[in-house]
Amino acid sequence: MSLTILVFVKQVPDTKNITGEAMKADGTVNRAALPAIFNPEDLNALEMALELRERYGGMVAVGTMGPPTATAVLRHALYMGADQAFLLTDRKFAGADTLATSYTLAAGARKFAAEIAPFDLVFCGRQAIDGDTAQVGPQLAEKLALPQLTYVEEIQEVTAGRLRARCLIEGGYEIIECPAPSLLTVVSTANTPRPPGARRLMQFKKARTRSELAAAHRDRAYEEADLLIEEERRLRDKGLWIHEWHAEDLDVEPDRIGMAGSPTKVKAIESVVLAGREYKQFGTDQASINQLVHELIEAHILS
C-alpha cells in the first residue's frame, strides 16, 4: 500500500513574540516588523504525514495559500522531506476569511488530485497562531465532502481505504475509525517535528516557482523566453519545481474567493488601550511584602 497525503500549511506572523516595535503609533500591527514563521501545528501535521509515508510508502505533498513569499514555508517542508509543493497565490485571494480560504484550498486540492495524484488523506494543523480559529480544517473537509477527524494525536493504523486514529476530546480521547480519503487536523502534542535535513536543504534551496524563476531572469515574458521554459523543464526533472497556481488556474468563482468570498467583514479595529488604573505599589523588601500580605488578609482577600 502507498499513501498520497496532502498537507496544508500556513505562513504566519510570529504573534507570540510581538514587541513594542511591532505596534504602530495608531495601534495597528506592523506586520513587516514581525518575523514570518511556519505555523507550529502545521509542522506537526507535516511530521505526521512524513511518518506515515515512512510506514506505508507513498508521497507527501504540501500546499499553501499566501503571498509569493510564502514559498519559504514550502521550501522548509521540502527540507523536512515533502515530495511536492504548491503555492496558491493571487491578489484576488487577499482578504479571505476562513470560508473563502477553505474554498480556495479545496480548489487547489482538486487541481492537485486531477493533475498530479489523487490523495488518500488531507492533513492540516489544528489551528494557526495568527487567528486561532481552528475553522479552516473542518471547513475544508466540508468543501471536499470528506469525513473529518479533529484534534488528532496519533494515527494508529491505515488499512485499505480505512484509518484508525486517536483524537483528543474534552477530558479524554476517542479512538475513531473512518474511511479514507478523509481530513485530519493535528495537535501539537502529536509529535516533535523533525528539523530540516542538511542534504535536503542544500538540494531544495534551489527549488523555484514560476514567478521566482522569471524574477531571476528580470521578469522576462515567460512564454517567449525559451531559456525559462528550458530551465523550468530542468527544475521539474530534478524535482525542484514548486507549482504556482493563480485564480485563473483553479476552478473557482470570482465571488467566492478573497474579500468578495468572505461573509465576515471587519467593522472596526481598536488597539488595546488600557485605562491605566492606579494600583497600589509595594517594594520588594521583606517589610513591604509583609505589609502587602497583611493588607490582603485584613481585607479578607487572603485568608
Added chain:
Amino acid sequence: MVAKKRIGNVWVFIEQDGGRIAEVSLELLSRARELADQLGVETAGVLLGDRCDGLPQQLFEYGCDTVFLAQDPRLDPFTPLPYAKVIVDLVEAHRPNIFLFGATPVGRSLAPRVASCLLAGLTADCTDLRIDDFEDKASGTVFKNKLMQIRPAFGGNIIATIANSWQDPQMVTVREGVMPMPEPEAGRTGKVVKVPVELRDEDTVARIVERSKAEKAVNLRAAQIIVSGGYGVGSAENFGLIREFAEVIGADVGASRAAVDAGWIDHDHQVGQTGVTVRPRLYIACGISGAVQHRAGMSESAEILAINRDPDAPIFSIAHYGIVGDLNEVIPKMIKAYRSRV
C-alpha cells in the same frame, strides 16, 4: 440602500454528553435571551443526542423559548458529520438570525462544518456580542441590527469587531466562562419541537471504537484564589515556585499561554482567550505581561496582584496591587510573610 428582511430567532447549540449539558451552553442561553429581547425575537436551543427527554425543561429555565430536539442512537456520542447534517437541515428550514456555539472541541469541530455548508460567516472565540447597525463599505449596503462579534485578534494586540454581510445565520463560537452563568428561573416553560433525523450513509462513516473521558482534574473557574505564572517565570523548574506559592496560600495554579506553550504546565491550567475565563477573589499574576488575550480570561477578577520585572507591563494597568521586581525574589518573601502572619 437599506437591506431589510424578516428577522429570525437566536439559536444556541446545546452541547451535552451523557445527558449532562455543557455549562457553556447555559451561559450562551442567557446572552441569547438578551440578544433576542433586543431584537424582539425568540430563543431556541438545538439539542441532539439520544435519551435526552429530560433536558429541555432545564433549558427552558435558562431562557429557551423553544427546544429543537433530535434524538437518535447515531447522535450519541457526538460525531461531526451526522450532527452537521441534522443542524444544516434545521437551519435551512427555519433560518435563524443568530446561532451561537460553545468554543469547545465539539463546537469548534461542528460549527465550521455547518457554516461551510450554509455559506454562513463564522467568527471564533468571541469575547463580547452586541447588536448594532453595520455598513459594508465595499458595497455601500447598510445592515440594521446585525450581530457585532467582538474578539481579540493578532495575538491579542488588537480587538476586532466583525460583522456578517451575507445571509443569516450569523454564527459565532464563544469560550466557556466568557459569559456569566445565569440563574435559572424555576418553572419557566417552553415548547419542544421534535426534529426528524434523516441521515445519509455518508454521514455515518466514522465509528468511535473506544472512548475515555474523565471529569476535568482542574477546575479553575470555581477557584477563589489563583496564582498564575507566565513566560517571565523563565523555566519549568522555576514554575515549581508558582505551585509552592499556590499550595501555601490555598490557591489554584493558573498559567498564561506562553507558559503552557513552553511546556511548563498543562493546558488545563491556561487562563485567557484560548484557555478558561476565571473570576476569582484574588488573581496573582507572576511574570505575566498581560497581553489582551490573557486579560480576556482574568480581568473580571475581584482583586489582581501583579508581580513583574517590567514596570511598563500592561498587567499593571489592570492590577489593584503591584510589585515591580523579580518573582524569584518576591515569591519566597510572600511565602515567608504568609507563613509568619498573625
